[in-house]
Amino acid sequence: SQQGEEDPQALSIQEGENATMNCSYKTSINNLQWYRQNSGRGLVHLILIRSNEREKHSGRLRVTLDTSKKSSSLLITASRAADTASYFCATFLSGGYNKLIFGAGTRLAVHP
Amino acid sequence: NAGVTQTPKFQVLKTGQSMTLQCAQDMNHNSMYWYRQDPGMGLRLIYYSASEGTTDKGEVPNGYNVSRLNKREFSLRLESAAPSQTSVYFCASRKVSDSNEKLFFGSGTQLSVL
Numbered sequence: 001s002q003q004g005e006e007d008p009q010a011l012s013i014q015e016g017e018n019a020t021m022n023c024s025y026k027t028s029i030n031n032l033q034w035y036r037q038n039s040g041r042g043l044v045h046l047i048l049i050r051s052n053e054r055e056k057h058s059g060r061l062r063v064t065l066d067t068s069k070k071s072s073s074l075l076i077t078a079s080r081a082a083d084t085a086s087y088f089c090a091t092f093l094s095g096g097y098n099k100l101i102f103g104a105g106t107r108l109a110v111h112p
Numbered sequence: 113n114a115g116v117t118q119t120p121k122f123q124v125l126k127t128g129q130s131m132t133l134q135c136a137q138d139m140n141h142n143s144m145y146w147y148r149q150d151p152g153m154g155l156r157l158i159y160y161s162a163s164e165g166t167t168d169k170g171e172v173p174n175g176y177n178v179s180r181l182n183k184r185e186f187s188l189r190l191e192s193a194a195p196s197q198t199s200v201y202f203c204a205s206r207k208v209s210d211s212n213e214k215l216f217f218g219s220g221t222q223l224s225v226l
Contacts, residue, residue, distance in 0.1 A: 006154075033214060042116075042202055042217030043155070088154055092213070098143065098162045099170060100206075100215060102154040 006089060006106040014111050019076040021106040023089030024069075030092050032065055032072050037086045037105070046074075046087075079110045114138050116218035118203050124224045125193045133188040133221050135203030142208040144186035145215065146170075146178060148199040155202060161186055163208070193225045 007022045023032070031050045035043040049056045049065045049072065056063045062075040076083055088105040092098070119134045137144065142163050147155040147170075157170030161180040175197060177189045186205075190197060200222050204215040 031213060035215075040220075042219045043204075043215070044217070045214035048214060098160055098168070099157060100145070101157060101171070102147075104152075104154040 006087070006103045008106060009104070010107045010109070012109045012111065013079055015079060015081055017079055017110075019079050019083070019108055019110070021074045021087050021108070023072045023074070023103055025072075025089070025091050025103075026070065027093060029067075032063075033090045033100070034061075034063060034072075034074050035088045035090060035102075037088065039085070043088065076108075079108075081110050081112050083110045084108060116203055116205055116216055118201075118218035118221050120221060121219070122222050124226065125190075126226055127194060129193050130189070130191050131193065132190075133201055133203075133223075134185070135187065135218060136185045137203075137205040137216070138184065139205060139207065139216065140183070141205035141216070142183075143206040144180065145204040145206075146176075146186070146188045147202045147204065148172065148197075149202060149220075150199050158188065158201075193223075195225045197223065198225045199223060 005024050033048045034046045036046050037043045047058045047063050049063045060077045065072045086105045086107045088102050090100050090102045116137045145160045146158040149155050156172045158176050159178040161167045164183045167178050179187045200220045202220050203218045206215050
């Protein structure tokens with residue numbers, strides 16, 4: 001089974017609204033990463049948060065991490081139609097930096 | 113800079129046929145990965161190579177073999193393709209360092225096994 005699970009599976013919003021996606025994971029982690037995938041394309045790294053961090057910002061992205069609840073959230077503020085994509089969380093299994101395991105993803109649709 | 117290059121982009125096979133998916137990176141990265149992505153699902157790790165000369169199984173290795181030919185190239189082989197291997201395959205690479213843990217992905221190979 002996959003390490004991370006995103007919630008919701010799909011999200012539909014209007015331009016200008018905020019989009020929040022959640023990720024839960026099962027084992028202890030060293031860091032958690034978020035990736036974006038445009039339809040039919042490869043994944044692109046968005047942001048990484050380490051296990052000793054609680055919040056991180058990058059442009060319109062805000063990521064939080066709660067290691068006690070084994071969960072993370074990705075907030076995209078002031079969404080644009082170009083943000084339409086699938087978003088995945090990923091973690092290295094504890095004890096190593098080799099196996100990066102992905103969740104099933106959240107499909108975000110931003111309507112003009 | 114090409115980044116991670118995968119060939120072919122599309123392939124149709126008949127059940128039982130064999131083929132090799134090629135992946136090359138020009139970023140001098142140490143680690144390379146093969147993932148598969150089925151419709152509506154996330155990526156599942158098939159095999160990875162932490163460094164040149166080493167390979168290890170991921171989550172779903174059955175039915176696949178890999179070769180880390182050199183630092184640049186990491187190939188994935190299907191010896192006897194099955195319909196269950198119909199998927200999009202992604203190769204990725206990573207420069208191993210304390211502060212650089214993100215993966216760079218190729219654009220994928222869409223494989224159909226009939």
